[in-house]
Amino acid sequence: MSQLSKRTTALHQLSARELGQRYAAKELSPVDVAEAVITRIQEREPVLNAMYQFDPEDIRRQARMSEKRWATGQQRGALDGVPATVKENVARAGIPMPSGTALANPKVPSANAPITDRILEAGSVILGSTTMPDWGMLSSGVSSLHGISRSAWNPAWTTGGSSAGAGSAAAAGYGPLHVGTDIGGSIRLPGGWQGLATLKPSAGLIPLDAPYIGRAAGPMGRTVDDIAAFMSILGRPDIRDYSARPYAPMDFENPRGNVRGLKVGLHTVANAGAEVDPEVLAAVQAVAETFAEAGANVQRLDPFIDQGMLDRLDKFWRTRSWADYRELSEADQAKVLDYIVRWCAGGAGFDGADTIRNFGAIDQMQRATIAATAGFDLVISPVSPMAAFPAEQPMPVVDPDATMSHIAFTVPYNMSGQPAATVNCGFTANGRPIGVQLSGRVGADADLLRAARWYEAHRPAQATPNWLALD
Template sequence: MDVPHHLTATQLLAAYRDKALSPLDYAASLIAHIEHWEPHLKALYAYRPEAFLAEARESSERWARNDPRGTLDGVPVTLKELIATRGTPVPLGTGLGDQRPAEEDAPPAARLAEDAALLLGKTTCPDFGMLSSGLSSFHGLTRNPWNLACNTGGSSSGAGAAAAAGYGPLHVGTDIGGSVRLPAAWCGVVGFKPTLGRIPIDPYYVGRCAGPMTRSVDDAALLMTSLARTDRRDAMRLPPETIDWTDLRLELQGMRLGVMLEAGCGLPLDEPIRLAVEQAARCLEAAGATLVPIAPVLTREMLDGLDRFWRARQWSELETLTPAQRERVLPAIVDWAEEGARLSGVEAVRGFQQTLNMRRATEAAFEQVDAVISPTTPNVAFPTDWASPTNDPQRPFEHIAYTLPWNMGEQPAISLNGGYSDDGMPLGVQLIGPRFADHLVLKLAKALEQRREIAPRWPSLPTGG
C-alpha cells in the first residue's frame, strides 16, 4: 500500500471496504504526518486531533460491521474557516467582533456530515477572505509546502497548503474572485469553482461559491456528490439535478476549445505558465479537440470598477469596528479599503455595474467555443509574507484577471497542475465551461489529467526547525 497520506479518497474507501486499512489506522498516521508539517505551514484552525481520533474509532467500528453510515464514512475532510461548523467560531481571518460559536453547520459542512466524512479541522484564510495570500491577522502566516519562502495565495490559503502537504484527501474552500483556483494553482492541486448555486452556500453573495480542493480530479468529482445537494438556506441555489459526478468519461472529438492566453489587463503572463497552457491545449488537440484562439473577456475598466465597488463594500464592514479593532486588521486591507469611504454612491454603483458587463462578456465567449483553457495565475510564485503578488494595496487585483470574470459570469472553472517551473513550483492551468456545464468541466479536467501524464510528485517534508 502507498504511504497512507498519499491515498486518494477513492483509494481510502476501497481500503476500508477490503479491510486493508481502518479509518482509525489512517487517522493515527495522518495526525503524525500533520505534526511534522504543521509547525512549518500553519494551515489549520480548530484542529482537535483527539476528537478526530474518536470519530475515526467509531467509523472503524462501523466498517468492521460492514455498515458504513454514509458514502464518505471515515474519509477526512477540512473546511475553510469561513464555512460555519456548529460549535466553532468563524473568525473571518481576524478574530474581531462577535466570536460566539456557530449555531449550525453551513450547507457544505452539513452535507459532509450527512455522508459521515470526518472533519479533521478548519483551514486558514486571510482577513475577511479579501486577500489572495496566506497572511492573516488572526491565523498568522500560512506557507506554501512546495517552498516555505513562497506564498500559498488565497483566500483558501490553508486549504491549498493542506491539500498539497497531504492533510487528507478532501478539502473545501470558497471562491469569489479566484479564492479556490489561485491557491490550487500555486500549491499544485485541483481547485474547482462550480456554477454559482451548484453548491449551496450560506452566507451567499454575488459570485461566491464553495468548491473542492483535492489532489486529483476524481476526488473533486467525489466531493461534488455530497456538496451539490440542495439546501434552501441558499436563495441563489440551482434546482436539484441528478448527475453522476464520478462518471468522467468524455469524447473530445469535435469539441471546440478556446485558448485564452492573454487576460486583457493585470500582471503580464510568466513564460513558464504560457508554455504549460500551450502544452496542455496541444494534449487536448491530439485527443480530438479543435483549438480556437480567443480574445480576453476582461478589460481594465471592468477590473477597476469592481475594485472600487469592493473597496466600498469592505469599508462598510470595517466601519462597524472600533478604531482599536480596525488597528488589528492587516494594514494592506485597511489601506486598500479606505478609499471606499471617499467614493460616492454613484461611483460604487458604477463599479458594481462592471459585474454585469463581465457576465455579458463571459457568456459571449461561448458563442464560439464549447470550453476555454487559460492560465489560472499570471505569475509562478511570490514571497510568502506579501499581501498579494504586487504587494501594493492600491493594485491588489492584478493577479485575478484570469479567474475573476468567471465568478461574475457564474461559469464553472477548474484549476489543475500543468507542470513545474525550473525552480520546482507548480504551474496552474484553468479550464472553463458555460454556465451549468460543471460536469463537462470535470470531465475535461480528467481528460487533461490523464493525457498530460505528469508523474505524481508532492512536496518534501521540511527538515530542521
C-alpha cells in the same frame, strides 16, 4: 523503520477512492488513517500553519464511529471515514469564525453550514478548519490572526488565497478532501500555486448559508478523481441557499474516453491585469496542444473583459469592505491587517453614484464572459499570470492601492456563474507549480471535470506533481 510503520506513515498519501476501497475490503480502518493524518498534521503544522481549528480527540471520536459503521455494514457511502477539512469561514456549530482577522469576539455559529452537514452526513471525518487571510480579501496566507500560512512545496512561497490553509493542507497530505471558498479566484489561485485539482462550481450548485454575488464553495485536492467524488456529496440542494438554481442531477463519476470534437477556446490574453509570465504561457499553450493532438478543435479566444471592468469591481469590493471596517471599534480597527486597511480605505472616497457604477461592473463582466465563451465546450487559460510569490507578501503586487492584477482570468467566471477547474500543467525553472484553468458552461460541471480528468491522465510526466517528494 518497521514495515508497519512505513505502511502507517503512507496512509496520509492515499486518495479518497483508495481509502474507500480499502475500508470496504477490511484492509484499513478509519482509525488507522486518522492517526496517520494526525501525525502528518502535527509534523508539518509548525512550518505550514494551515490549520485554524485542530482537535485530535474529536478526530479520533469521528474515526471510531466510522470504523464501527464499516464493521457493521452501515457505512454511509464510499467517503465514510475519509478525512476532510473546511475553510474557517464555513460554519461548524460551536466553532468560532474569525475570517482570518484578530478581531475580538468572532462569530460563533449555532448551526452547521450546508457544506458541513453534507460532509458529516457522508460520514467523512472533519479534521478541522483551515486558515484564511483577513476577510478573505488577500490572495495569500497572510493574516492578522494566524500570521503566515506557507506552501507545502516550499515554505518560502505563498499558499495562495484566500483558501490558504486549505491549499497547503491538500498539498501536504492532510487527508484527500478539502473545501475552499472563492469570490474572485480564492479556490483556484491556491490550486494553481500548489499543484492541486480544484473546482469553483456553477453558481449555487454547492449551497451556501451566506450566499453573495460571485461567491462559491468548492473542492480542493491532489487529483481530479478526489474532487469529483467530493462533488457527489457537496453538490446537493439545500433550502438555506436562497440563491441556488435548480440544476439537473450530475454524474461526477464517469470518466471521459476522449476529447475528440470538443470545441476548445484558448484564452491567454486577458486585456486586464498583469501580463502572463512566459513560463506560465508556455505551459498553458502546451495544454491546448495536448487537446488538439487528441482531436479537439482548439481556437484562439480573444479578450472579453477590459481593465475598466476589473478596476470598477476592485473599487466596489473596497467599498464593501470599508463599510465593514468603519463599523468596528477603534480598538478592533487597530487589529486589522495594515494592508487590508489601506486597501479598503480607498472605498471611502466613492459616493453613491460611484458605488452603483462600480457595482455595475459585475453585470458587464457577466454579460461579456457568457457571450464570449458561449461557442465553446471548454476554455483553457492560465489560472494566474504569475507563479507563486514570497509567502510574506499579501499580494503578488505589494501596493495595496493597485488593482488586483492577478485575477483577470479567474474572476470573470465568478461573475458569470460558470464552473472553472484547475489542474497542474507544469513547473517553473525553480520548481513552482503552474496551474491551468479549464472553464465550461453553467451547469456543465460534471462535463468540465471529465475534461479535467482526461487532461490529468494525458499530461506529460514533467507536469505531474510528485506528491511523494513533499514527504
